[in-house]
Amino acid sequence: MVQVRADAYDCDVLVVGGGIVGLSTAYALTRAAPGTRVTVLEKEPGPARHQTGRNSGVVHSGIYYRPGSLKARYAVRGAAEMIKFCAEYGIDHSVTGKLIVATDRAELPRLHALVQRGRENGIPVRELGATQIAEYEPEVRGLAAIHVGTTGVCDFTAVARQLARASGAEIRYGSRVVRVDRRPDRGVAVLTSAGQVVRARVLVNCAGLYCDELARLTGDEPGVRIVPFRGEYYELARPELVRGLVYPVPDPAFPFLGVHLTKGLDGGVHVGPNAVPALAREGYGWGVVRPRELAATAGWPGAWALARRHWRYGAGELHRSLSKPAFLDAVRRLVPGVEERDLVRAPAGVRAQAVTRDGTLVDDFLIREGARAVHVLNAPSPAATASLPIGREVSRRTLEMLRAL
Structure with a gap:
């Protein structure tokens, strides 16, 4: 067992996870409380190697999210802050x-609901008829559409690198956590795969795909398990189509946005x-x-409940994974001119989706x-967009915890 001496802290806050949320938390901590000693442990040789660096780079506006939810508040605020940070x-x-x-009449009520949701979240949207779509996208076909002007794209990996530099935190790459010894009266000690021991007053778990496992290593039952979902992408060989x-x-039944x-x-x-x-x-x-990981997922009752409840949706996603023509059909609903040879395989990503026991x-x-x-324990899309306000919220809770010690 790793031992902790009360007088031998290597840092005040130990952040586990060098993705954009972990690095944003480190950045927020050192700005809110200068002099706070922060160390970040990341198991990979550099930052943003998983969810942060394996997405489509979209700065989301916040139009999809329930008004008043953390996702809605953080995305709307985070989108503006992210663009400012990049500039x-x-x-x-x-x-x-x-x-x-x-592209289907059954979707029109949901489209109109998005217009209302966008307005409730303070997002300007423009409603378009079928003929107006071509003003923005000549190759796109649909019955109706909305244009959201505040959406954009950025290089989230570069953002993560800048957060690491600007935070002033000690970043230790190649440091996978293998054991945690937490004593409420004496702090937290973490043993890494390299044999290093790092002692801290407070631990912040931003471990993404492994956040539930790290919580249990710490001695806390998260109440959820991470069920990994792979998102598969193609590149469009004729980018001029879009x-x-x-x-x-x-x-709205799923936290996925579709192809x-x-x-x-x-x-x-x-594309994807x-x-x-x-x-x-x-x-x-x-x-x-x-x-081992597959067995852990299969052993979580929530995974089976999820499969029973949504097997039809899942079957369609599996079909698109295994059949390029099926994936093409989903793309051609939006852009009919895309042909099978236009789709070139691109690197996939994996989403850390928290699932409850039910x-x-x-x-x-x-x-x-x-x-x-x-x-x-759950930082789904739009986590990269909202990483600056998320980091401040995690930082606020962490600093309150430090002050109470």
Whole structure:
């Protein structure tokens, strides 16, 4: 067992996880309380190697999220702050706007509901008829659409690197946590795979795909388990077919936005993702299988409840994963001119989706506290967009905990 001496802290706050949320937390801590000693442990050789660096780079407006929810508040505020942060530090970004397009009459009520939700969240939207869609996207077809002008794209990996530099925190890469010894009266000690021991007054868990496991290592029961969903992408070989960002109308029963097209900063177009169960926490392809992690997912009652409740939706996602023509059909609902040869495989991402014991997909950010520990247990999209306000919230809770010691 790792021992902790009360007089031998290496830092005040130990952040586990060098993705954008962990680094934003470190950044917020040192700004809110200068002199606070912060150390970040990241198991990879650099920052943003997983969820942060494996998405389509969209700065979300906040239009999808329930008014009053953390996602809505943080996304609206975070989008403006992210663009400002990128401009301040010279990080590539662009405010492109996006279209959300209804291609079926059954989607029209949901599209109108999004207009209302956007207005409640303070987001300006423009409603478009079928003929007006071409003003923004000549190759897109639909019955109606809305244009959201505050959506954009940026380089989130560059943002994470800048947060690491600007935080002034000690960043230790290649440091995977293997053991945690927490004594409420004496602090927290963490043992890394390299044999290092780091002692801190408070631990902040921003471990993403492994956040539930880290919470249990700390001695806290998170009440949820991470069920990994892989999002598979293609690149569009004819990027001239799309000018900006084009999305379908999402199904409100799921925290996924559906297959969409994203014009990147390099002029290429990212197409996807779908959402299929991954066979490992970092299962970026069907060939990546980790039996222990798969067994842990299968052993969580919520995973089976989720499968029973949503098997039809899941079957469709699996079909699109295994069949390129099926994926093409989803794309052609929005852009009929896309052909099968236009879709070129691109790297996949994995989403850390928290699932409760009864099979509910946790839709909002989930932050819980234990003795000398703050756990970020669900940070879904738009976490990258909202990372600056999320970091401040985690920092606020952490500093209150420090002051109470």
